Amino acid sequence: MTATAISLPVPQVPARRAQVRTEPLQDIPVSGHKRVLLAAPRGYCAGVDRAVVAVEKALERYGSPVYVRKQIVHNIHVVTELEAMGAIFVEEVDEVPEGAHVVFSAHGVSPAVVNAAADRGLQAIDATCPLVTKVHREAVRFARDDRHILLIGHAGHEEVEGTAGEAPDHVTIVNSPEEADTIEVADPSRVVWLSQTTLSVDETMETVRRLRVRFPELQDPPSDDICYATQNRQVAIKKVAKDADLVIVVGSANSSNSVRLVEVALEHGAKAAYRVDYADEVRQEWLDGVETVGVTSGASVPEVLVQEVLEALSGAGYRDVEQVRTAEEDLMFSLPKELRQDINGQKTERALGGRIRS
Numbered sequence: 001m002t003a004t005a006i007s008l009p010v011p012q013v014p015a016r017r018a019q020v021r022t023e024p025l026q027d028i029p030v031s032g033h034k035r036v037l038l039a040a041p042r043g044y045c046a047g048v049d050r051a052v053v054a055v056e057k058a059l060e061r062y063g064s065p066v067y068v069r070k071q072i073v074h075n076i077h078v079v080t081e082l083e084a085m086g087a088i089f090v091e092e093v094d095e096v097p098e099g100a101h102v103v104f105s106a107h108g109v110s111p112a113v114v115n116a117a118a119d120r121g122l123q124a125i126d127a128t129c130p131l132v133t134k135v136h137r138e139a140v141r142f143a144r145d146d147r148h149i150l151l152i153g154h155a156g157h158e159e160v161e162g163t164a165g166e167a168p169d170h171v172t173i174v175n176s177p178e179e180a181d182t183i184e185v186a187d188p189s190r191v192v193w194l195s196q197t198t199l200s201v202d203e204t205m206e207t208v209r210r211l212r213v214r215f216p217e218l219q220d221p222p223s224d225d226i227c228y229a230t231q232n233r234q235v236a237i238k239k240v241a242k243d244a245d246l247v248i249v250v251g252s253a254n255s256s257n258s259v260r261l262v263e264v265a266l267e268h269g270a271k272a273a274y275r276v277d278y279a280d281e282v283r284q285e286w287l288d289g290v291e292t293v294g295v296t297s298g299a300s301v302p303e304v305l306v307q308e309v310l311e312a313l314s315g316a317g318y319r320d321v322e323q324v325r326t327a328e329e330d331l332m333f334s335l336p337k338e339l340r341q342d343i344n345g346q347k348t349e350r351a352l353g354g355r356i357r358s
């Protein structure tokens with residue numbers, strides 16, 4: 001059986017987005033005390049930080065242009081800033097001039113893409129998050145054991161395409177709990193599940209539960225595929241959401257983990273929840289009668305964008321900001337091997353580029 005091609009729409013991000021609000025938010029009185037609950041952890045994860053720094057270091061080392069296959073991370077602001085520094089984003093490696101440098105995004109690539117880049121003589125720098133690479137390795141190993149992999153994730157998402165591409169004859173993609181009720185496999189005694197790293201933990205567990213009803217011999221992966229950053233951000237927003245009249249998630253439309261944060265907030269008590277790329281997308285009417293605003297951001301979002309949302313909210317009277325922290329994070333990944341030394345052979349500093357960790 002081959003990887004299924006079920007079409008779940010993956011939102012496309014416009015090259016530039018339109019500004020939504022031109023006037024500052026108004027400070028309109030509400031019956032109680034206005035406040036913000038700021039979720040932590042939020043924003044940049046270790047894999048995103050590594051990928052963005054990899055492009056920056058590649059530009060420093062090789063000069064502009066450096067090509068990047070797909071958005072390096074799913075955030076319009078990050079992509080726009082890197083473009084301004086000289087990165088050129090392409091959809092496929094056949095758009096890259098022969099012999100040029102190309103960076104593979106944090107979401108990972110299939111072996112077919114790696115081979116296509118090699119065939120063009122491209123100098124590839126692999127910024128795939130190590131936690132995505134871990135899932136690739138699991139897929140390869142299970143396929144070698146002739147297991148059939150039920151890959152829980154969104155068909156069409158780059159990460160799922162990359163993982164499925166490791167063993168296309170051994171993978172069936174399961175998009176949702178409902179789909180778990182209907183998929184078929186050739187040998188139900190040899191099935192194992194894996195997942196995309198950025199899913200809702202609760203929904204994924206529901207999908208697994210339903211798969212196990214159908215396939216009692218379903219094998220679990222050796223460790224969680226939903227990564228620490230996705231899980232931590234969901235735990236934090238659950239705690240915030242139960243006390244929030246409104247939750248604002250900063251993140252782009254094609255950021256899976258950002259979209260999941262909106263869903264998780266709504267499922268855990270937020271009266272309303274919206275995703276914005278930028279502060280000027282926060283609408284005045286969202287604040288009608290709102291005392292408590294929860295704020296968080298997806299794993300591909302620089303902290304500066306959250307601070308701009310807090311500034312806009314401050315202008316609307318939400319100046320009391322309380323951080324709600326549910327976990328500490330200090331994980332960092334080393335850069336791709338090509339970038340661990342600078343042009344003079346000196347060890348490259350693993351800088352966070354001035355980004356504030358939350």
Ligand code: SF4
Pocket residue numbers: 045046047048106129130131132197198227228229230257299
């Ligand atoms: S969200 Fe998780 S899997 Fe994705 S880049 Fe960040 S740490 Fe890696």
